Amino acid sequence: MQLPITDPVQAAARTAWGEARGEGRQGMQAVLNVIGNRAAHPGWWGHDIAGVCQARAQFSCWDSNDPNRAKLLTVTDADPQFREALVLAGCLAAAHLPDLTGGADHYFDRRGATPYWAKGAFYRCTIGHHAFYRLGLSGKG
DSSP: OOSSOOOHHHHHHHHHHHHHGGGHHHHHHHHHHHHHHHHHSOBTTBSSHHHHHHSTTTSGGGSTTOHHHHHHHHOOTTSHHHHHHHHHHHHHHTTOOOOSSSSOOEEEETTSOOOGGGTTSEEEEEETTEEEEEOSSSOOO
């Protein structure tokens, strides 16, 4: 598979699978919600679904040194979790994916250290091992 991936469903599904396949359907949906919330408010993190997914230093599964990168580039729909991610990503691309995160545009794995950006960010919810936040002045929208 060549990079960058321009198909929004493929990019989003591979990101959700790479970031949250161990978190089940809700965990993958929440990652997709973050992607959708970022794409809805274009900025330094990208301007569309595929761009948001593959923006430098945003989703660790795309980092060249992350072991998930090779896996996400080669996974096929023979994998049941990836099939689920494809369905959810299709809903995201069609603007029919309910937001489980309350507008979150960031998250982190609570099993690791709290990142610097979380200080002052607006906590939204926790789904599985991921804590979801919204950056910005009001946390609204």
